[in-house]
Amino acid sequence: MPRLCLFRHAKSDWFAGPAGDFDRPISARGKRDAPLVSAHLVAEGWQPDRILCSPAKRARQTLAIVAGFLGGDPHVLYPAGLYDASGADYASLIRNHGGDAATLMIIGHNPMTHETALRLAAPGPAPAATGLARKFPTSALAVLDFDTAWKDLEDQSGNVIAFIKPADLSAK
Numbered sequence: 352m353p354r355l356c357l358f359r360h361a362k363s364d365w366f367a368g369p370a371g372d373f374d375r376p377i378s379a380r381g382k383r384d385a386p387l388v389s390a391h392l393v394a395e396g397w398q399p400d401r402i403l404c405s406p407a408k409r410a411r412q413t414l415a416i417v418a419g420f421l422g423g424d425p426h427v428l429y430p431a432g433l434y435d436a437s438g439a440d441y442a443s444l445i446r447n448h449g450g451d452a453a454t455l456m457i458i459g460h461n462p463m464t465h466e467t468a469l470r471l472a473a474p475g476p477a478p479a480a481t482g483l484a485r486k487f488p489t490s491a492l493a494v495l496d497f498d499t500a501w502k503d504l505e506d507q508s509g510n511v512i513a514f515i516k517p518a519d520l521s522a523k
Contacts, residue, residue, distance in 0.1 A: 353497045355445065355471070355509065356397055356456040358417065359464045361385040362489040363409040373434065377412045384490035384517035385413050389420040391515055397494055399456035401426045403448055405433035410458045413490070417458070425456075433459045441467040442504065449501025461487055468493040471509040481514035491516045 361381030377385070392398065398421050404414045406429040414427065428448055432440050441463050449455050457464070465487035472483065472495060483493055495509030 353449065353452070353499070353501055354397065354454040354512075355493075355495045355497065356392065356399055356454060357464050357468050357493040357495070358388070358413065358456055358458045359461055359487055359489055359491050360405065360407070360410040360413045360458060361416065372407075374408045377409050381409070381413070381489060382416070384521075385416040386420070387517050387520040388490050388492050388515055389417045391520055392417070392492060393420045393422075395494075395513070397454060398423060399425050399452070399454045401428070401448070401450065401452035401454075402456045402458065403428050403430055403433060403444060404458040405429070405460060406431060407434050407460070410434075410460070414458050417456075426452075433457065433463075436463055437466065439470070442470060442506070446502050446504050449504070452501070455501065464493075468495070468511075468514075470506050471495055471497075471504070472511050473507050473509060481511060482516070483511060483514040488516055488518075 361377040363375045364378035367376050402425050404410050492515045494513040497509050
């Protein structure tokens with residue numbers, strides 16, 4: 352059963368100097384939040400064997416934090432489309448790059464990460480119950496399971512098994 356982990360990049364630092372959007376680094380809050388979610392991901396056994404990561408600096412920095420918790424060596428790709436694509440484009444990237452991955456992770460941006468989660472989630476109470484229907488904050492993680500191969504992925508075919516926000520973990 353293929354599993355998709357949609358991870359929105361860590362909070363970025365809007366005041367980090369003259370860097371443009373693509374080169375904006377993560378903030379102190381991002382450096383605090385991403386490890387919380389990464390540790391939870393590993394504790395739940397959701398480690399990816401393939402990661403699609405936006406080439407933007409804040410996404411690559413988020414990947415470095417996640418990778419520090421994985422202990423393995425997942426195959427990482429940096430499709431340019433993860434930086435400025437739509438939710439439909441993210442779904443297409445999943446179909447094209449999922450391959451034989453048992454667990455695929457995307458480290459991307461909003462609104463595309465949120466749009467993709469809502470597009471792929473099966474109708475029902477899970478998106479609303481988890482808060483996924485409302486907001487997808489930085490360093491949040493949506494986990495969906497599918498009954499089909501990545502190449503055959505369809506809209507509304509994913510079972511939302513978790514939606515983890517840093518605030519959920521820091522309150523514990």
